[in-house]
Amino acid sequence: MIDFKLPSLGADMDEGTLLEWRIKPGDAVRRGQVIAVVDTAKAAVEVECWQEGDVFELLIEPGAKVPVGTPIASLLEAGESAATARRQVPRKPVVEPVAPAPGRPLETVAPASRPRVSPAARKRAGELGLDPAALTGTGPHGVITLEDVEAAGRAPAPTERGPTDRQAAMRQAAMRQAIGAAMSRSKREIPHYYLSQTIALGPAMAWLQTRNAGSTPEQRLLPSVLLLKAVALALREYPQLNGFWREGAFQPAADIHLGVAIALRQGGLIAPALHAVADKPLGQLMGELADLVQRARSGSLRSSELSDASLTVTQLGDQGVDTVFGVIYPPQVALVGFGSIAERPWVESGQLCVVPCVVASLAADHRVSDGHYGARFLGEVRRLLQNPDSL
Amino acid sequence: MDRQQLRQQVLEELQHIAPELEPDTLRSDRRLRDEVDLDSMDWLRFLGALHRRLGVNIPEADYHRLDSLDALIAYLEQRLAPSSP
Numbered sequence: 511m512i513d514f515k516l517p518s519l520g521a522d523m524d525e526g527t528l529l530e531w532r533i534k535p536g537d538a539v540r541r542g543q544v545i546a547v548v549d550t551a552k553a554a555v556e557v558e559c560w561q562e563g564d565v566f567e568l569l570i571e572p573g574a575k576v577p578v579g580t581p582i583a584s585l586l587e588a589g590e591s592a593a594t595a596r597r598q599v600p601r602k603p604v605v606e607p608v609a610p611a612p613g614r615p616l617e618t619v620a621p622a623s624r625p626r627v628s629p630a631a632r633k634r635a636g637e638l639g640l641d642p643a644a645l646t647g648t649g650p651h652g653v654i655t656l657e658d659v660e661a662a663g664r665a666p667a668p669t670e671r672g673p674t675d676r677q678a679a680m681r682q683a684a685m686r687q688a689i690g691a692a693m694s695r696s697k698r699e700i701p702h703y704y705l706s707q708t709i710a711l712g713p714a715m716a717w718l719q720t721r722n723a724g725s726t727p728e729q730r731l732l733p734s735v736l737l738l739k740a741v742a743l744a745l746r747e748y749p750q751l752n753g754f755w756r757e758g759a760f761q762p763a764a765d766i767h768l769g770v771a772i773a774l775r776q777g778g779l780i781a782p783a784l785h786a787v788a789d790k791p792l793g794q795l796m797g798e799l800a801d802l803v804q805r806a807r808s809g810s811l812r813s814s815e816l817s818d819a820s821l822t823v824t825q826l827g828d829q830g831v832d833t834v835f836g837v838i839y840p841p842q843v844a845l846v847g848f849g850s851i852a853e854r855p856w857v858e859s860g861q862l863c864v865v866p867c868v869v870a871s872l873a874a875d876h877r878v879s880d881g882h883y884g885a886r887f888l889g890e891v892r893r894l895l896q897n898p899d900s901l
Numbered sequence: 902m903d904r905q906q907l908r909q910q911v912l913e914e915l916q917h918i919a920p921e922l923e924p925d926t927l928r929s930d931r932r933l934r935d936e937v938d939l940d941s942m943d944w945l946r947f948l949g950a951l952h953r954r955l956g957v958n959i960p961e962a963d964y965h966r967l968d969s970l971d972a973l974i975a976y977l978e979q980r981l982a983p984s985s986p
Contacts, residue, residue: 722961727949730961732941773940775921803942828940 511590512561513581516548520781520816521840522692523550526557527575528582537565539585544812546582551684552780553809555816563587646676678776685778696840700755703881706833706871707888709895710856715866717898733851734825735796737868739901741823741846742766742787744890750879751844751872751887752820760843760878769819769839770799772806781839782811783819792901827851827868836873843875844884846891902981908974914950918943929970936970957981 516526526548533545544556563585570582586592645662647654714736722730745752745766753762766788769781782802787795805811822839827850834847849869856865870891874884894901902910912924919937927936934944952958957980959967967973 719961724960726958727945727952730945732945734941775919775938800942800946804946828934 511566512563512585512587514545514559514561514583514585516576516578516580516582517557517813518578518817519548519550519555519813520692521695522688523552523578523816525575525577526550526555528570528572529554530572531568533565533568533583535565535567539563539565548813551681551688552774552778553806553811553816555811555813557813559585561585563590566592682777685774689778692840693837696838700838700840700843701876702838702873703876703884704835704871704873705881705884705888706869707885707892708854708867708869709892710858710865710867711851711895712865714895714898715851729793731792731796732799734848735792735799736895736898736901737825737848737870738768738770738784738787738799738823739792739795740891740894741821742768743894743901744887745821746788747890748883748887750883751874753843753878754820754841755843755875755877756841763820765818765820767818767820769822769842770802771822771824772803774807780806780811780816781819781822781824782806782815783817785814785818821846823848833869834871836871838873838875843878845873847871847873904974904978907977907981908970910954911951911970911974911977914947914954917950918947927970929974932968933970933973951977955981 519526527550529547529549531546533539533543539545539559539562541560541562542558545559546557548555548557566584566586568583570576570580576582640659640662645654645658647658711733715733718731718733718736749762750760752766753760755761765786767783767785768787770784771779771781773779782805784795784798784802790798802815819839819842821842822836822845824834824836824845825848826834827848830850832849834849836845836847838845847870849871851866851868853864854867856863856867858865870888872884872888912922912927915937916922916924919939922937933939937943939947948959955977957977959976959980963976966976
């Protein structure tokens with residue numbers, strides 16, 4: 511019997527609310543399959559299962575909010591049957607009711623689908639001609655109570671945008687708090703050091719211009735993709751920047767999954783992982799990046815994307831800033847920032863010329879690496895960007 | 902298609918990218934990417950949408966002519982005109 515536990519959803523998410531199951535008892539589950547959708551302050555997350563087996567039991571119901579690591583389903587391993595599993599000591603996983611922490615407004619946000627309604631409330635809603643799905647629940651786990659229905663019955667018909675606005679505001683507050691908690695932890699625990707280097711992008715931008723000429727918008731590459739690929743290739747040579755600080759020690763990551771910081775339209779940000787960046791051609795990376803940005807903004811990401819990133823890259827160039835002074839996203843140990851790509855005076859072989867440049871910055875964890883190492887890493891990023899054909 | 906229809910279609914595509922956009926408050930003579938807060942990925946998606954909807958493929962070399970919504974509409978009118986090459 512395998513206990514499937516709610517996986518990590520990134521450092522700033524320690525709990526999730528089950529929105530829906532995508533499996534039922536008896537289903538065969540394969541590796542990587544999306545088995546549930548869980549709501550967090552930042553996004554609705556498709557939870558993937560990395561074990562194989564047949565679903566035996568679903569241990570929580572839609573609407574339940576549980577901490578990361580809670581068993582949420584049990585699977586039968588190969589060779590097990592429901593009958594043999596039942597003969598085992600009956601184990602009912604204890605799901606502690608989550609006490610609403612002070613200032614966690616998410617507790618009252620009803621899940622977006624399948625609202626849970628108490629039977630009395632459902633009956634009363636029917637009498638009043640109200641749709642329970644349109645109400646905001648204030649009971650445990652967002653359950654709609656009789657009092658919620660009575661209150662809605664007394665209130666004048668809500669304006670069309672009312673409840674949506676309220677939920678959006680609550681969501682935003684929850685996101686702010688999640689970001690605040692992760693960044694406070696970073697600033698408290700990680701001894702950051704910072705380096706920056708101006709990199710000339712003459713050859714890279716000329717290469718890009720030629721590459722994009724005559725192509726449709728869908729086929730074009732953004733400079734971001736070149737920068738991401740250069741960072742990933744440089745990390746192969748500088749593994750002390752690619753990994754995690756866990757339980758008092760550095761764990762190098764096996765792969766290079768870059769977290770891409772994405773600003774959300776409603777405010778806040780999220781940094782989901784672009785997988786195996788060093789191994790993929792630029793065209794494929796561009797497609798995957800576009801897809802990731804779109805899904806991050808529409809609030810639909812996968813659990814692996816929220817937990818796999820081994821270094822985060824943040825690009826604020828579109829806003830015109832020169833340099834990013836990054837805050838490391840724990841448990842990662844480094845963050846690379848890029849400012850805007852702009853034409854600047856530049857001296858090359860004794861000649862003053864005007865070339866597009868970008869300031870690359872590194873914020874890294876002194877428990878794992880030193881400035882000398884970080885400087886050599888930035889030098890490697892610069893070297894790679896001088897030869898775009900190699901990216 | 903007259904200018905008003907063209908403008909309507911452009912705004913619709915813009916709203917797909919930036920749902921919070923309120924066309925009434927958009928100042929059509931200001932820098933579009935500031936008025937609507939478009940980053941380079943949004944911009945590329947927007948151009949892709951215009952390409953699919955209007956059949957106009959705007960090359961990178963012409964980006965500088967598309968500063969404001971007014972400029973973009975004028976550019977598209979020119980590209981859509983029967984006499985255009």
